[in-house]
Structures are given as C-alpha cells and as structure tokens.
Amino acid sequence: MLEKHHNFQYRHVGPTLDQQKEMLDFVGASSLTDLMAKALPEAIQYQGGSTLPEPISEDEALARLHEIAAKNRITQSFIGQGYFGTRTPGVIKRNVLENPSWYTAYTPYQPEISQGRLEALINFQTVVTDLTGMKTANASMLDESTAVVEAMMVAKRSADSQSNTFFADNDLYPQTKQLLEHRAEPLGITVRYFDPANLSELDEECFGAVVQYPGGSGRIVDMTNLFAKVHEFGGLAIATADLMALTLLKPPGEMGADVVCGTTQRFGVPMGFGGPHAGYLAVREKLERTMPGRLVGVSVDAEGAPAYRLTLQTREQHIRREKATSNICTAQVLLAVMAGMYAVYHGPQNLKAIASEIHAKTTALATVLKESGFTLQHENYFDTIRVINTDAQKYFSEARKHNLTMFKVDSSTLGISVDESTTWQHLADLAASFGARAPKPSDAKLKLVNLRTSGYLEHPVFNSYHSETAMLRYLKKLADFDYALDRGMIPLGSCTMKLNSVTEMEAVTWPEFANLHPFAPAEDTQGYLELINELTSWLSDITGYEAVSLQPNAGSQGELAGLLAIRGYHRSRGDFGRNVCLIPSSAHGTNAASAVLAGMEVVVVACDDNGNVDVDDLKTKIAETADKLSALMITYPSTHGVYEEAVVEICDLVHAAGGQVYIDGANTNAVVGFAKFGEFGGDVSHLNLHKTFCIPHGGGGPGVGPVVARTHLAKFLPGHSMAQQELTGYGPVSAAPFGSPSILPISWAYIQMMGSEGLRVATSVAVLSANYVAKKLSDAFPLLYTGKHGLVAHEAIIDIRPLQRDAGIGNDDIAKRLVDYGFHAPTMSFPVAGTLMIEPTESEPKEELDRFIDAMLAIRAEAAKVESGEWPREDNPLVNAPHTANHLVSEWNHPYSREEAVFPTDSQRKSKYWPPVRRIDGAFGDRNLTCTCPPIESFAKG
Template identity: 65%
Template sequence: MSTFFSPGAAPMTSPFTHRHIGPQADEQAEMLKTVGYESLDELMDAAIPESIRFRGALDLPAGASEEETIAELRAIAARNTPATPMIGLGYYGTHTPAVIRRNVLENPAWYTAYTPYQPEISQGRLEALLNFQTVVTDLTGLTTANASMLDEATAVAEAMTLARRASRSKSSTYAVDADTFPQTLAVLRTRAEPLGIELRLVDLDAGEPLPDECFGVHLQYPGASGAVRDHAALVEAAHARGALVTVAADLLALTLLRPPGEIGADIAAGTTQRFGVPLGFGGPHAGYLAVRAGLERSLPGRLVGVSKDADGAPAYRLALQTREQHIRREKATSNICTAQVLLAVMAGMYAVYHGPAGLRAIAKRVHEHALTLAGSLTAAGVELAHTAFFDTVTAVVPGRAAAIVAAAAESGVDLRPVDADRVSVACDETTTAAHVAAVLAAFGAAVAAPAACGAEPLARTTDYLDHPVFNTHHSETGMLRYLRRLADRDYALDRGMIPLGSCTMKLNATTEMEPVTWPEFANIHPYAPAGQTRGYEELVAQLEGWLAEITGYDAVSVQPNAGSQGELAGLLAIRGYHRSRGEAHRDVCLIPSSAHGTNAASAVMAGMRVVVVACDENGNVDLTDLAAKIDKHRDALSAIMVTYPSTHGVYETSIAQLCARVHEAGGQVYVDGANLNALVGFAKPGKFGADVSHLNLHKTFCIPHGGGGPGVGPVAVRAHLAEFLPGDPLEPGEHHAVSAAAHGSAGILPISWAYLRMMGPDGLAQATASAVLAANYVAARLREHYPVLYTGDNGLVAHECILDLRPITKATGVSVDDVAKRLIDYGFHAPTMSFPVAGTLMVEPTESEDLAELDRFCAAMIAIRKEIDQVAAAVWPRDDNPLANAPHTASAVSADEWSHPYPRSVAGFPEGVDRTAKYWPPVRRIDGAYGDRNLVCSCPAPEAFES
C-alpha cells in the first residue's frame, strides 16, 4: 500500500478519489494537527491494533477515471441482451413513467435520504410511503400494510412466521399451494427448516384437501401457472382448523379480481415490481405485506403512521415495530430492519400518476392480450392448462416445450418452459400485439378471436384508490410539482451531512448511479436464459472477487438483498457446516450485549440459542465473561457474532484473541461487517480470525440508502464454508436461498462495481483513513463540550464516536431528543440517537464530508452546548427553551403571537445558520405515543390538514 499523500506530495490515486473524499491535502493537514498526528499513516498506525493490521497492497485494479469506468461498464452492459420478457413468475416488464424515473429514481433528493428516524425532516418520503401503504391495503382489501419488504419471497416467508405467532393452532405444519412460485418455495424452505416448520405442498388442481392440522395456509393468486381460482372455501376450511391464510396476490390483477380481504384472508404478500419498477435482473423491488384488523401489531418491518406535532397538526412517523430488533433482540419477531423505500416510493407514485382508472386500463390491456393468446391457441388445437387466468397462459404441448421456447427466442421473446410438455406465456404492460403474434407463430398458430374470460365470476366489484392523492396528479406538470413538494419537505445528503453512526452516509456519486437505469441492466428478467445475461454474470463475478480480496475471505455471494439477510445467510452457512460434520447439536450463538439488534434476531431465525456476553466499562467484549460463557456452552457452541470495529466505534485490541478462543472450543466466528468502512485496506476479517461476515454495500460500498432501502448484504466466507453459501432458488439441490433471485438485487450492483473500479486499492485505503481522521477530528473538537464515551488505544476512535449526553441530561433535563431536534434548526440531520447506549449520540462523519461541513457541524454542536448552559443557568426554563421546543417551523416563528422567553431569531436562525440557505422543517416535534395509541396507517382525509 502506498504512503498517503502529505501536503505538497502528489497522491497515487485516481482523479475520482479526490471527488469522493471531502477533505483535500491542506484540510487533512489541519485536521491531523487538531488530532495530534503528522500524517494519515501515523494516525492509522496508532489507531489499528498491529495484531490485525494488513500491510500489503490490495490486489485490485488501479483506480480508473470516471470516463474510463463508464466505458468499461458500457462494454459489460453490452454483453447483456435484453429480450421481451414473457416469463412471468412475479417479474414483469413495466414502463417507468419518465417523470418518476428522472425525479425519483435518478434524483439524489430521494435516493440519498436515510430511514426516517427523524420524522420531522422526513415528511415527504413518509407521505410517499403512506401512499404506498394505501395502494396495498386498497388493492388487497386488508386494513394495514407495512412500508415494504425486501421482495415477494421474503415477504411470504415473513407471512409464514407471522401466521405461526398469531395462529391458535399448535401444529407445526404450514400448507402451501403447489402452484406457488418456485423461488418463493425455495425461500420458504430455507426459513422453515431451522424453525422446525414442516412445509406441506397441497395440489389444489388435483383437489387435494388441506392437512387436518396446520397453523397456516399459503395460496398464490394467480398461481405460477397463471390459474385464477376461487379460494373462498379453502379460506373457510383453513379458519376451521385454526390456521391463518396468506394470499400471495398480484396487485395489478387485483384491479380486476376480487381481493383476498373479501374472502377472509388474514395476510396478503407479494411484490409491487410491476408498478413501474425495472426488472434489474431480480431487484431491488418493493415487496409488500398486509394484514387484517387485529394483526397489525405483529406486522414485521417498517410501518408509517399518522400522528400529530406539537401544534396538533397531522404529521407522519414510523410506528410500532420501528427498530424492534434493538429493543426485543432475540425475542424480535423478524430480523428485517429496513424497507425497500426508494422502490416503494416509485410504486406508490406509479399508482398516484395513473390513478385507479389508469391502473384498471393497464390491467385490462394485459388481460386482453392473454385472452387473445388463449383464444388463438385454442383455435389452433393447443390445449390450455387453465381457462381462468389474468395475464399468464399455460399451454400443454406434449414433447414440444423446448422447441416452442426456442422458436419464440428467435423472435426476441422469452417464454417459460414449465417442463417438457408445458409452456407458460406471461403478458405485461409492455406486451404488444406484435409480441402476441410472435408467440403464436412459435406455437404454429395465428391470431384468432380472444377467449372468453374464465375468471369473470371472480371479477372485482369494489372500488379502490378513491383518496384525492390518486385522483389529482395525472398531468406531468401536476406530478412533477407533487414530487418536488414532497422532496422539499425532506432532508437528504443533497442538503448537508447526515452524521449517523453505524449507517455510513457517504457520497453516492453520480457516475456510480448512472448505469442503474441503462436498459441493458434495468430490463433483464432474473430468470432470463444464461446467454442473455453474460454482462451481469461478468460483473457479479468481478465484484464478488474484489470483495473477497478486500475482506480476506475465499468466497462471496451477493444474493442477500439486505444486511439482515446477509446475517441469516452467514449463520445458515455455519449451521450447515456443523451439521455436515455430525455436530447438529452445536446451536449456541454468543452475542455481545452491545451488538446490533438484528444479530440476535438472525441467530434465532437460524435455529440458534442466543447467549449474551457482557461488555466491560470501556465498551469492549468482556474476555472474562466470554471465557465463562465458552466454558459453560463449549459442547454446544456454534458461533459468536461480533461487530468490528465494535458497535461502540472502537478498534478492540483483543479481537484476534477472541477469535482464537471461540475456535479452540469448536465454534465459528461471525464478524458483522457493518463497520467495514473502518477496515478496508488496513485489515481483513478473513485473515485475522473470522470465518464469515456479511457486508453492507449500502454503507461501505456506496449504494445509497434510498430513504431506508434498497441495500445489498453480501455474505463472505472462508473456504470451508463456501459450499454452504446461498444457491440459485430455481436450481434443485440441498443449498438454501435467502432471496428470490440468484444474485439478489443485482440491478444496483453496478454502483459498488463502479466505486471500487474508480477508487482502486490506494483510493480505498485513503478513504478508510480519511473516515477515521474525520471521526477523530470531530471527537477532538467536541470532547471538551460533550464527553466521548469510548476510545481505543491512544485515546482514538475508529470511524465514529459516541457523545455522552447523560450527565448533561441529569444536570439540566435537556435530553438527547432535544439536542437531535435542535440540530434540525441548525440545518442538520441528527446523529444516531441512543444506540448503542441510551442517552448518547453516535456520530459518523464519513470520508466524504469536507472540512467546512465538519466544522459547521462542530460549531452547531458547540452552540447547542451554550444553549444548554443557558438552561442550566435558569436563563431559560427547562420546559420552555429553544431545545425543548425544537424544531421550529417557519409557521411557528412567523406567528402573530410569540410567548417564549427567547427571541424568534434564536428559534429560527440560531448561531452560524446561513439565512439565505435555511432549511425549514415542515412540522414541529411529533408526538409518537399518540400515533401508536391511535394507529392510522393509510392516507388521512384531506380535511385533517385544513387547519
């Protein structure tokens, strides 16, 4: 690894490195002086324990320019050959309205935002998510939907475990429609086995009855074959057994077909991909999950609800389960701690733009193409597997399936060979009469009269999407202004720093983002024939190889479509390894008390028992307690999950010793890769003792958070665990699958590929060092004003620092919430609140913020400390001061009456705020408890806002 540049020296990095890293050489010199070091090399030598230090050079290509990278990606993309996808199985061609593509998917105001933990400055995306939830509840006929899931298969898996918790049946059997999507079945099997759930396939076509005892039933509507069935009697039979019923329903079909809620279904799950979200070779797409009344408090994932602010005005916030993993840990109902927000926003806006009439018209066109196919095939003497369908027709062609599929491919159309004797053809929004004619020609048929609609008895009779938001913004002008209005209500990285500890809100460069919408990446079906996806396969192989080199592991899978799913995949690999060695009894997972909450939830989902290991007064894993827990559980020890650097933002010196102790007892070491941004180029988990890690491409490797999603959580393992990595859900075998597509959310992998290609080995190491410098600079600047809770060797932190507000709160009554909300008045998103320690703020500035922005943040925190001193001195009352009343809206500051003991100028324009660039929050502080007591999770009536 080359020596980092010092002032006046020429850096050995690509030009892009100096776009990505905020502080340049002169600024870094100033920062180093504040921290007390001469160079970045000296700082990193002091910060990182020598026992884990990697001192070679990463074996990666040298950093390329932005122009070179785009040219290379163009060449890779050209190796993909998008065809007309008529494969179906839950993935369909769709037209993304240009106004939504340009102003949401390609707009940093939307894609650089974070999960709305500070709802006062997230009202725009929260309204967009409420729209999404309303679309789902209206179309499914159920009462409450969450703010999205990772994909359809994981949504269905979550529905299964929800049913098990809520069912009154004591059975461990889950009955599954045999006409379920095969990828969904694969993920269900992965999730069921560690939890002791028995999946029982039920062939509805053959008239097979439900098991006498089962806790839940899963139905596909329409089925994978395209069949539309009347499930009302099945639902009744399931309820008689004490079982809950989940219907995996196609939302576009539900604009024409009777919704699940109207036949008594308890849960609906599925995907919103065909609502304007590109195929992307499998993702990212927003899954959905909806429940009937009485189950909403068991709903996993994010849930947006309506509450009120300090003035009584309606305001949106995350409700109920938000971050429940951090509270309930191993008792959490799910390890899902995120959502596919950006894609949910797109799907919701697709419904807003088209409205109910537009959606119905799209669905009718799709259905009419399917009717034409059915009628024409029947006229040509081809037998159909079902006569009641929405968009998918399955033809029975004994021995001819392969030839028909090949003939269609010659015309540029992909069909699905079900087996040697059956072919499925799925129509979608992009299907044209020419496509239908080409398909018929492959069957040796000609266009004839449409078939009669066999699904007519199941036609929908109820209205949907009658809220004004779905009946207003149908011109492009109206839609453009609506999107702009919502974006203006939010705070994202395009406004300023988001210093969230543990979340790594770094630059998402435009050059990295551009390829996502190229047709060669965006328009590839995840189950397209291999010959059409050579570019994706090349990109995935290169990216997985680069990630293996960076982490020191031997194999990587990018299939997990979130960090939580990467955790699960890694733990399942450990489970599979022990079982292969005849040690299935090893089921204890040690987890430090400071760990991210999803760790414990993931361990339980992998069939493990969680044993908590204490931390010492410095926040490090207590080695004495660790030794005691290892001795107690030695024969049953499966693994330890530890975050490195620690959840407290410190390079623990004992990590190699910890790994050795666990290995000596027969366990495996899982190092959570959430904090990899402090290691790249300086330490490799796979070389200092870890066996497996998940990585967060939406943290260290620049995929944007998108308002709380999308993400990718690859799992990386040493060689002995490689055979237990996730496999293709459509391939038979013993492997497990954690998402519906072999490469998960492949559509956003070009982002991380481009980041690594442009940074190169030197740039990556410099980014790490710059992130560590920024965190230590902030800690040095603020230490005399707020105690820094934990430090490592030489008094240094890693890439984040924890500011301890507890003594201040005890002395003055000013809470961590007060400081977080007051930061909004200063034009900042708050750091992470009360994690991993209650009453603290965890600050992670990243390498991308320049010195001016770091100083602006420090100045704001110092000014807030002066305001706290005013409260302590009783100049301002504890219950009426700028902190207790924060944030201040423009409406509040400009009101005719002002009764507070501080001037309006202090409220709205505190010290150092640029009056010409002021960000005004749209609402005042939100009453979260009110929103939980009075749960409203769909679009409120317009009159709620009249005041």
C-alpha cells in the same frame, strides 16, 4: 497515478490534502499512515498486496460498464413468475429513481425532516391495503418470496393452533418454494404442498396455509372455502397476490385472508435481473403488532397538526433483540416510493385499464393458440397461460429467434406471461413461433372469475396528479419536505452516509441492466455475470475470504445467510447439538434476531467499561456452553466505535471451543485496506454495500448484504436452482439468484474508480474525520468510549446523560435542535441509551465538519443557559425544536427571540431548511393507529 483532475479519489474524499494535514495535526498524528497505525491493533494490520485493478477515471468506468452491459441480451420477456416488464413513467424515473433528494435520504427515524418520504410510504401502504382488501400494510418488504416467509412467521406467532405444519400451494412460484423450505427447516416447521382447488388435500391441523393468487401456472381459485377450513384448524389464511390482477379480481381480504403479501415490482419498477423491488405485506385487524418491518402511521405534532412517523415497530430489533418478530430492520423504500407514485400517477381508472389490456392480450393469444390445436392447462387466468403436451424446446427456440423468451416449465410445458410492456407485435411474433395467426383485439375474450366489485384508491391523492406537470410538482413538494445528503451532512453513526456519486449511479437505469428477467437464459446474462464475478473477486480480496455470495438483499439477510452457513457446516459434521450463538451486549439488534431465525439460542456476552467485549465473561460463557457452542457474532470495529485490541484472542478462544466466528461487517468502512476479517479470525461476515460500498440508502432501502466466508463454509452459502451459473446446492435467502443485481454497478464503479490505494485513503480519512469531530466536541460532550491513544474508529459516541441530569436536555432535544441549524441528527440512543453516535465519513468536506461542530457547540451553549436558569427547562429553543415557519409567525411568548429560534447561525439566513412540522407526538400515533392516507380535511390546519 492518474492526473489529479481525473482521479476519482479526489472527488470522493471531502477534505483536501491541506485540510487533512490540518486535521492530522489537531488529532496528534503525523500522517494518515501514522493515524491508522496508532488506531488499529497491530495484530490485525494487513501488510500484503492487492489484486484490485488500478483505478480508472469516471469516463473510463462508464465506458467499461457500457462494454459489460452490451453483453446482456434483452428480449421481450414472457417468463413471468413474479417478474414482469413494466413502463416506468419518465416523471417518476427522473424525479425519484434518479433524484438524489430521494435516493440519498436516510431511514425516517427523524420524522420531522422526513415528511415527504413518509407521505410517499403512506401512499404505498394505502395502495396495498386498498387492492388487497386488508386493514394495514407495512412500508414494504425485501421481495415477494421473503414476504411469504415473513407471512408464515406471522401465522406461527399468531395462530391458535400449536401445529408445526404449514400448507403451501403447489402452484407457488418455484423460488418461493425453495425459500420457504430453507427458512422453515431451522425452525422445525414442516411445509406440505397441496392443491387449493381440492379442499380434501388440506387434511390435517396447521398453523397456516398460503395460496398464490393467481397461481404460477396462471390458474385462479376462489379461496373463500379454503380459508374457512384453515380457520377451523386454528390457522391463519395467507394469499400471495398480484396487485395488478387485484384491480380486476376479488381481493383476498374479501375471501377471509388474514395476511396478504407479494411484490409491487410491476408498478413501474424495472425487473433489474431480480431487484431491488418492494415486496409488500398486509394484515387484517388485530394483527398489526405482529407485523415485521416498518410501518408508517399518522400522528400529530406539537400544534396538533397531522404528521407522519414510523409507528409500533420502530427499531424493534434494538429493543426486543432475540424476541423481535423479524430480523428485518430495513425496507425497500425507494422502490416502494416508485410503486406508490405509479399508482398516484395512473390513478384507479388507468390502473384498471392497464390490467384490462394485459388480460385482453392474454386471452387473444390464447384464442389463436387454441385455434391452432394447442392445449392450455387452465381456462381461467389473468395474464399467464400454460401450453401443455407439446414440444417445449422446439417452440421455446423458435420464439427466441424473434427475441421472445417464454418460461420452459418442463419438456412438454411452456408458460407465457403477458405484461404492460407486451405489444400486439410481440404477440404476433410469438403466435408465429407456434405457427398461429396474429392475435387481434377482437380475439380477446373475458376469462376472469372472481371479479372485483369493490372500489379502491378513492383518496384524492390517487385522483389528482395525472398530468406530468401536476405529478412533477407533487414530487418536488414532497422532496422539499425532506432532508437528504443533497442538503447537508447526515452524521449517523453505524450508517455511513457517504457520497453516492452520479457516475456510480448512472448505469442503474440503463436498459441493458434494468430490463433483464432474473430467470433469463444464461446466454442472455453474460454482462451481468461478468460484473458479478468481478465484484465478487474484489470483495474477496478486500475481506480476505475465499467465498462470496451477493444474493442477500439486505444486511439482515446477509447475517441470516452467514449463520445458516455455520449451522449447515456444523450439521454436516454431525454436530447437531451446536446451537448456541454468543452475542456481545453492544451488538446490532438484528444479530440476535438473525440467530433465532437460524435456529440458534442467544447467549449475551458482557462488555467492559471501555466498550470492548469482556474477555473474562466470554471465557465463562464458552465454558458454560461447552460443546453446544455454534458461533460468536462480533462487530468490528465494535458497535461502540472502537477497534477491539483483543479481537484475535477472542476469535482463537471461540475456535478452540469448536465454534465459528461471525464478524458483522456493518463497520467495514473503518478497515478496508488495513485489515481483513478473513485473515484475523473471521469464518464468515456480511458486508453492507449500502454503507461501505456506496449504494445509497434510498430513504431506508434498497440495500445489499453480501455474505463472505472461508473455504470450509463456501458450500453452505446461498444457492438457487434457477441461477445462470453454478451456485451452491444450499437453500436461498432471497427470491432472485443474485439478490438485487441492478444496483451492483454502483459498488463495482466505486471500487474500480478508487483502486486499492484510494480505498485505503477513504478508510483513513473516515477515521481521521471521526477523531477530528470527537476531539473538537470532547470538552463540551464527554466521549463514551475510546481505544488506544485516546482514538476512536470511524464513529464516536458522545454522552448526553449528564446534560439530561443537570439541565433536563436529552439527546432527543439536541437531535431536534440540530434541525434548526440545518442538520440531520446523529444516531440516537444506540448502542447506549442517552447518547449520540456520530459518523462523519470520508466524503464530508472539512467546511461541513466544522459547521456541524459549531452547531453542536452552540447547542451546548444554549443548554448552559438552561442549566443556569436563564431559560426555563420547560420553555427553551431545545425542548421546543424544531421551529417551523408557521410557529415563527404565530403568537410568540417564549423567553428567546424568533431570530434565536430559526436563525441560530448567519448561514441559516441565506439557505434555510424549514421543517414542515413541529415535534411529533409518537405516543399519540401508537395509541391512535392510522396507517393509510388520512382524510384531506385533516390537513386543513397545516
């Protein structure tokens, strides 16, 4: 063992050894080992060894990461294909990407304490709608290629045509083509490729068509007539468009587009070998309610002041389940914030200047290449040219000698994409590789068609913060509006808001990891491949599965990948009729939505009074489905926060019927080191690296959802034709071969510094903390479910329904009152309406756990005053919470004092979080849908 002060385990785990002993005594366990032995079913407890490396110190981990990073070769990328070099403004890098106030925040389901990131997302949505010429944009997608798939699904749901044909531009990026084909097949959609410049190729009825704008080859087409023809067929017209180009080009919304999607990566977000980046999706009027993902809107608070909140699709999967419009319940918030702030910092004039410079350099390079006798594929382009009828390998190799990398399309074609990071010296070196003279500014010739005439980004927010001082203060103001882990505990059940240590985070912004193109030659990517392969082997050891894919860039994508693997396996055996997916009623809402997208039919299995899967009902459903059974999806521990005793029997029943078992790994933090999904019955699972393995939530994303599987499913895990090492021959689920690799060093560092024993301790203390909080609160708030010995797993559900019945105090009132006590609320009404689900994690110190317990007990005492009639039901601190500073200084006519409102505990006097708005009226925001920056005058009251 390392000396204690070097041992990261003691930095990661909050309660000290003495405090753990005190907590163990309280819950009735003699040790962590005893606690876990009592909590876990004996049948699943893993007793074997581990192949994980011995733990190393933080300094040693960083040194090792430097060694790995040095094996990556960073060249100047001219590859393009949706990924571009960009300059991240230092003020955004330091104060957003590297700032825990932004990266440790949670999804803004509690809008009163999320106004900062919600404003940042409104900015992002406004950037997208302004540049695309559309009515409404969502708060980001996972990447460009998945956004195109989601746009196709919007068209399928909304088109007048009943056709199953979808036309796709033959100039789409190659990764988008692969993804479209893989996702369309289970849904019975036929993808037909066509040339958008030749209208005669759009020759049959379709429900939609998508055009790349500009195309992967650089060409630009006017889509007006094409989109009109799609509309004649009753289909929806879709463009996947480059936002930087749209500062100069006519926006798709002005050419009749119904949906526009793409990526915002080149707005200040590093390439990072493929991610994470914020995709985008925008729609015309009347399609808002068909949009996937999250949408931020403007509403009002209790005083009528404007306030932001998630609108329409908030937690849609939990409400509509298999009828949800998408399985995506997350976003890329941190990256969307960066992209939006890039636009805020530069403003419309500088954005146009950046785009104009990119175009000028591209045309200058084209000029000297044509002078030297080279042939270009297109005469009209923005930032991408293609050199055709040449010896591609010869010139590709020559450019590599200058540390320049082009896109080798085929043996006679080279693609060259210029971006914000391209200098005139880079162009000179590239031209020299072709034997041409150095380009100069006077060689630039305007090559754009479809020039834009409409304005954009005219709102004051995009014209006010162009100095670093102004920008710094704007970012600080918004961060101060929000509650994140840097303020206190976020006790959300099912979400595992644990420490995201600085050491784990540090490598994310290193140039060797940040500046590599996802399609860089394999020899340039050896560091990343080493890190990926090490992390893959560790996840295999931890889960008991032989095969791992890190490609899914969200938990929902991991679910989908796992179910597609099961589908592929059955079909490979001729079992085309196996299409029923059994899902417990307690399951996470994305399970059902993912099953539908994998071409499966959902059949719900009941849960018993203890929150477990009802085995008798499962047997009935298996018998009823017979040889149609494809899979069972089960979360372990269950979504009800208990270790199901019958899980091994459940897996055996499904296998005996010819089905496969998908174990949802959302709650892996409760089993690491003690049980392995792949060894007690699972065939495939996904993991949430943004939960169990310390990647931060970033205000609602990024995430990584690796899919892990047994050997027989390995060849059906996500593949990618452009990967630098051999993957499967199966289809992809994300745009980049390895999903979001730039944040994988976080999980790598966590596992490397903790080691196998440290991970066991983390699991044990997570379970200990949950049971400590549950037992402390159990007299005041009934526990809904417990397992054997009265224990819960890593989270506990408390029942607020009796309080609602007796005092009119609901879980929403408790959630908002917790803000006054300086806390984020637990998870509300999931998986059971009228409850709160609490997950303290292993990282919270005992002092913080006790502070939360004290707050909850104090709130229960306040509710008792309502029950007794001392405070009226319609006017008390709970129903009026949260209380703002403005409320405090206004006229006061409540039956409780100002002091009781805002300083319910003495600790609040010294360190008070002040919510910027009062309780928000959600219904108003849904009725009056506004999803772009509101007029500045509307904030005069606030």
